[in-house]
Amino acid sequence: MKYDIIVSSGKTRLGEIATTRSEIPTPVFVPVGTRGTVKTLSNEELESFGARIILGNTYHLYLRPGHQIIEKLGGLHKFTGWKGSFLTDSGGYQLFSLKALNKIDDKGVDFQSHIDGSQHRFTPIDVIDIQLSMGADIIMPLDVCTPYPVDEKTSKKDMERTIAWFGISNTRFIEKGGPERGQALLPIVQGATYIDQRLYCLEKLLEYDAPGIAIGGLSVGEPKEDRIRVLENILPHFPEEKLRYLMGVGTPEDILEAVEMGIDMFDCVIPTRNARNGTLFTRFGKMIIKAARYAEDQGPVDPECPCPACRGYSRAFIRHLLSVGEILGLRLASLHNVYFYLNLMERIREAIERDEFAQFKARLMADLGKSNDSV
Amino acid sequence: MKYDIIVSSGKTRLGEIATTRSEIPTPVFVPVGTRGTVKTLSNEELESFGARIILGNTYHLYLRPGHQIIEKLGGLHKFTGWKGSFLTDSGGYQLFSLKALNKIDDKGVDFQSHIDGSQHRFTPIDVIDIQLSMGADIIMPLDVCTPYPVDEKTSKKDMERTIAWFGISNTRFIEKGGPERGQALLPIVQGATYIDQRLYCLEKLLEYDAPGIAIGGLSVGEPKEDRIRVLENILPHFPEEKLRYLMGVGTPEDILEAVEMGIDMFDCVIPTRNARNGTLFTRFGKMIIKAARYAEDQGPVDPECPCPACRGYSRAFIRHLLSVGEILGLRLASLHNVYFYLNLMERIREAIERDEFAQFKARLMADLGKSNDSV
Numbered sequence A, B: 001m002k003y004d005i006i007v008s009s010g011k012t013r014l015g016e017i018a019t020t021r022s023e024i025p026t027p028v029f030v031p032v033g034t035r036g037t038v039k040t041l042s043n044e045e046l047e048s049f050g051a052r053i054i055l056g057n058t059y060h061l062y063l064r065p066g067h068q069i070i071e072k073l074g075g076l077h078k079f080t081g082w083k084g085s086f087l088t089d090s091g092g093y094q095l096f097s098l099k100a101l102n103k104i105d106d107k108g109v110d111f112q113s114h115i116d117g118s119q120h121r122f123t124p125i126d127v128i129d130i131q132l133s134m135g136a137d138i139i140m141p142l143d144v145c146t147p148y149p150v151d152e153k154t155s156k157k158d159m160e161r162t163i164a165w166f167g168i169s170n171t172r173f174i175e176k177g178g179p180e181r182g183q184a185l186l187p188i189v190q191g192a193t194y195i196d197q198r199l200y201c202l203e204k205l206l207e208y209d210a211p212g213i214a215i216g217g218l219s220v221g222e223p224k225e226d227r228i229r230v231l232e233n234i235l236p237h238f239p240e241e242k243l244r245y246l247m248g249v250g251t252p253e254d255i256l257e258a259v260e261m262g263i264d265m266f267d268c269v270i271p272t273r274n275a276r277n278g279t280l281f282t283r284f285g286k287m288i289i290k291a292a293r294y295a296e297d298q299g300p301v302d303p304e305c306p307c308p309a310c311r312g313y314s315r316a317f318i319r320h321l322l323s324v325g326e327i328l329g330l331r332l333a334s335l336h337n338v339y340f341y342l343n344l345m346e347r348i349r350e351a352i353e354r355d356e357f358a359q360f361k362a363r364l365m366a367d368l369g370k371s372n373d374s375v
Helices: A043-048 A058-063 A067-072 A076-080 A092-097 A124-134 A152-175 A195-205 A224-237 A252-261 A270-276 A308-312 A315-324 A327-353 A357-368 B043-048 B058-063 B067-072 B076-080 B092-097 B124-134 B152-175 B195-205 B224-237 B252-261 B270-276 B308-312 B315-324 B327-353 B357-368
Strands: A002-009 A012-018 A023-026 A028-031 A053-056 A085-088 A101-105 A108-112 A119-122 A212-215 A243-246 A265-268 A279-282 A285-288 B002-009 B012-018 B023-026 B028-031 B053-056 B085-088 B101-105 B108-112 B119-122 B212-215 B243-246 B265-268 B279-282 B285-288
Touching: A002 A327, A012 A327, A023 A028, A028 A053, A028 A327, A043 B308, A053 A058, A058 A067, A058 A092, A058 A124, A067 A076, A067 A124, A076 A085, A076 B315, A085 A124, A092 A108, A119 A124, A124 A152, A152 A195, A195 A224, A212 A224, A224 A252, A252 A327, A252 A357, A270 A279, A270 A327, A279 A327, A308 A327, A308 B043, A315 A327, A315 B076, A327 A357, A327 B327, B002 B327, B012 B327, B023 B028, B028 B053, B028 B327, B053 B058, B058 B067, B058 B092, B058 B124, B067 B076, B067 B124, B076 B085, B085 B124, B092 B108, B119 B124, B124 B152, B152 B195, B195 B224, B212 B224, B224 B252, B252 B327, B252 B357, B270 B279, B270 B327, B279 B327, B308 B327, B315 B327, B327 B357
Parallel strands: A028 A265, A053 A085, A212 A243, A243 A265, B028 B265, B053 B085, B212 B243, B243 B265
Antiparallel strands: A002 A012, A012 A023, A101 A108, A108 A119, A279 A285, B002 B012, B012 B023, B101 B108, B108 B119, B279 B285
């Protein structure tokens, strides 16, 4: 993996990630395909929207179908038919968020499958081996994803473990030939909302020569101000040339703010999860499509949106489909939201290229606040 | 609606239905779109497979979103975005099969919503009005769908009610201007497995000048031999020029047999329902894709099938998706099965045109029996 900055404007950057699979313009949003599929969407649909990279979850794929099967079938790309790049996460976030965790020690994590209760253990080395065996293009190390709120001492311990595990992970990644195959391993900065811990973690991780750095442990329940404070304080210390990946973020507003601060890459379940709950994104903010006022609304979700849902179907019909539980409703809502996110990133990149990001952001933030719908 | 025979070969017929929406080559299979959508598929996908007509269920659409809303929004076509023809059933079958029925009398049917238990009544006139208000192209009258097994006396009573109700339905249909708008109302022959009742019913229904005749009350649990015996005995009495619609049938084998006997139109939930259960149709019979032996099978479901599921995805991946409950699995299985059915009808039509239907059927029946998978 290679990352190049093409243009920067203020703190905001336009760049390109190149993997052996695809060239990915940044800032980029990576749709989440937990079990090898971005929920409800086909590869063809994602490709038609210009998606060049999706995210698979190591934890889920390890449990089902199992990484050995994926390896035997030629890797994630061949298994899923996805021709673009794959980023796989480490499973760290799932171990904590799914409450699957039993025990954590200096060597790794014991956990229980959320499917059948079976016992498993992940060490940093296991997690690298699993991702390498699946042939992911961008690989994430096992980290300790500190929850919020957390005391300073616990956060420090988690952060130090994250640093130690990255060392082990990186050694394994190199030994197993990841760099030669064009794969990348990105370290993850932890340290909760403690700036000194974040900076310490960053400094230690910069001792390794990775092409990018991820920021983990944000969007885990902390107030937005804390997230922004952390980003504002740590991003000036990130080397210019490295890709900056803000994990698990966020809403369109969150993304606009983070791009302004210099973030290059995002992933988040919001567009797909919200779609399935009937919350659609539009230029004028959220639309709660199941609301009664859309029952007889013949217009498309967004009259200016060229996505297949807006071109072929009305608000009333999508509302009907979601109300009665028809899968086409989940599909159309997901298509629209994923298109919205990918198109948002495209417009962000165009605005950076034209050196008009600040104006673009101000206008869009004002528009996004116009919706009367609230969840 | 107009129906024309283009070629007939033995009892087998090649024809065309013309509605104001589409020209539909026959023999035709009508995919079932209960609530205005063929489960999991988009209109675009159906169109790309050459579908020209789909079926909507009056009972379901009456309950949700309600036919008044559909009428207000410009009818079923505008509401759903489906550009081809719509056939709507009468709800009769659902009233019986969903056990929603409370009371049946000479005037109509009292029933309870399967959704919220609310009380409703359908008369033959209501059912015509509902379908006319939704703008269906082919309309079915309220009938009494006799279950199996049934005694001769009960069947006779149901059959006579079906005849009486058709008279009421037809008068209403004409009064309300159905024929002028190019809509069609097709009478339904009932009479269970009693040939004399079937023939009597047919004779009475032929007193009306409908462009086609439907055969109801088959595929309701009777032995296959009984179904074939009924068809063999009644079809010779059907006027050549009228469309023949065998409701609720069936498997690929059932369709081949019925086409040979002179049936022109079919509808059935089998391709979509079986897909969602993981049963796929192939030239060599059923494939139970969740079987363990497909877990590492890199081939497509059918190497010669050009459907999007077979072009882009492996058996192993589709099995994975269905095993973990991913919607893309339901989509790919449904795409494949609906493609299989529509393509089967196309091959049937080509064989009739070449005057080779008997050979085609014999070859395909032998192939369809080759599968080792059983449900």
